[in-house]
Amino acid sequence: MLGIGNKKISTESYKGVRDFFPEDQAIQNYIFGMMRKVAISWGYDEYGASVLEPLSLYKSKTSEEIVNEQIYSFNDRGGREVALRPEMTPTVARMIASKIQELPVPIRWFSIPNLFRYEKPQRGRLREHWQLNVDMFGVSDFWAEVEVISIASDILRKFGADDKDFKIKINSRAFLDDLFKNIGIDGDKVQFVYRLIDKKNKMSDESFRHSLVTLIGEEKTEELLKTFYFGEGLLTTMNQSVATKHLNQTIETLRDRGVSNVVFDPTITRGFDYYTGVVFEVFDTNPENPRAIFGGGRYDNLLSSFSNQSMSGIGFGMGDVTTKDFLETHKLLPKIKSRTDLYICVAPGADVAKIYQIADELKDKEINVTVDISGRKLSDQLKSLDKRRIPFVTTIGSEELEKKVFVIRNVETRKEKSGGIDEIVSVIRDNS
Numbered sequence: 001m002l003g004i005g006n007k008k009i010s011t012e013s014y015k016g017v018r019d020f021f022p023e024d025q026a027i028q029n030y031i032f033g034m035m036r037k038v039a040i041s042w043g044y045d046e047y048g049a050s051v052l053e054p055l056s057l058y059k060s061k062t063s064e065e066i067v068n069e070q071i072y073s074f075n076d077r078g079g080r081e082v083a084l085r086p087e088m089t090p091t092v093a094r095m096i097a098s099k100i101q102e103l104p105v106p107i108r109w110f111s112i113p114n115l116f117r118y119e120k121p122q123r124g125r126l127r128e129h130w131q132l133n134v135d136m137f138g139v140s141d142f143w144a145e146v147e148v149i150s151i152a153s154d155i156l157r158k159f160g161a162d163d164k165d166f167k168i169k170i171n172s173r174a175f176l177d178d179l180f181k182n183i184g185i186d187g188d189k190v191q192f193v194y195r196l197i198d199k200k201n202k203m204s205d206e207s208f209r210h211s212l213v214t215l216i217g218e219e220k221t222e223e224l225l226k227t228f229y230f231g232e233g234l235l236t237t238m239n240q241s242v243a244t245k246h247l248n249q250t251i252e253t254l255r256d257r258g259v260s261n262v263v264f265d266p267t268i269t270r271g272f273d274y275y276t277g278v279v280f281e282v283f284d285t286n287p288e289n290p291r292a293i294f295g296g297g298r299y300d301n302l303l304s305s306f307s308n309q310s311m312s313g314i315g316f317g318m319g320d321v322t323t324k325d326f327l328e329t330h331k332l333l334p335k336i337k338s339r340t341d342l343y344i345c346v347a348p349g350a351d352v353a354k355i356y357q358i359a360d361e362l363k364d365k366e367i368n369v370t371v372d373i374s375g376r377k378l379s380d381q382l383k384s385l386d387k388r389r390i391p392f393v394t395t396i397g398s399e400e401l402e403k404k405v406f407v408i409r410n411v412e413t414r415k416e417k418s419g420g421i422d423e424i425v426s427v428i429r430d431n432s
């Protein structure tokens, strides 16, 4: 027996996670469907894994903030430390490393896992979200960057977005490493400066500056901030190191390919310590939704934690929450219909077994159909359609069963057609 005494259990879900009622699930399916379709069109293979991972997988590999503050973990009955995955990149790196000898490069994989982070729930941030992960392994050339960023742009365009609706901000950690070296920021300071820059947008200019001064001193802070103001000019003023060339080629090739909304931003670093090369973050340009929708980057050394053979990876994670917010803000979510094509109302006294046979015949012809077996008055059966979003309805009684002729009505236009099973099928097919 659930509940204690007369006290009822709350119907609310756990804080920061969502229930997906059918209408919500339909939207989620639409979003996943588009992500999947685009990833497959670029030749990526879908993979999956358990939400449970050994906690040790994340201890040195993911961001400090995630491990120290956001991970859901527990000890299992055997005393093992277990985590609910907070991100997919360590998992995919582990999986690739386990078959590194067998898999032909380039390896192109995608997945849409649910991830768990103990965050303060707010707009765009929940404790469980789903995240499309698109990753390529085994290619160090800039064409890998171009491809992966093109896929990111392609997905938003396929949802109906215009290039002016979003901005792809791009930078490179290898490029920043060069810059830091020039300024004299080195050793373990580098990771801290990265983390600080990653948090820059959540801080006031003053406290960002103050934290930098504490970390690297007044002079180096001035120099770093000065170079940031150069914007895109920085790419030409910096000596053309391998990293600068790689970043320049990526940006130029993306623009040549028509990805017009790529912009260089030296303050994009991304929060994970494993990124080593190009990093990027996609931003909504609408002032009502001024946030990062998703991001990713290149990681050279993650696989070497599992295998003697190293292999570079590059990819991105695109969250369902931020994607839905983006689509809502830009009014790009379609009106979702029910997946049921036809609602059959049962007239008083009709033989339900025979109606189910008709339904079976329709299902064999790939029409999705449901029978109202509530036993309610016909008028009530029909009224329930207001909330069902099903496009067609028919009422079946003894006469229809006998003649095998049915009147089918388009619920929205109220237009009616009558005919046998095949005619019903073609009316429905013509509509979809």
Ligand code: HAM
Binding pocket: 086, 087, 088, 089, 117, 119, 124, 125, 126, 127, 128, 129, 131, 133, 134, 135, 292, 293, 294, 295, 296, 297, 314, 315, 316, 317, 318, 319, 320, 321, 322, 323
């Ligand atoms: P991330 O920036 O932590 O990267 O997450 C990527 C995206 O997932 C975010 O931009 C956002 O859309 C979504 N996201 C993250 N946390 C939450 C949350 N608490 N609630 C809702 N949405 C969230 C990664 O996770 C990298 N592993 C991505 C990657 C794949 N890099 C290379 N390959």
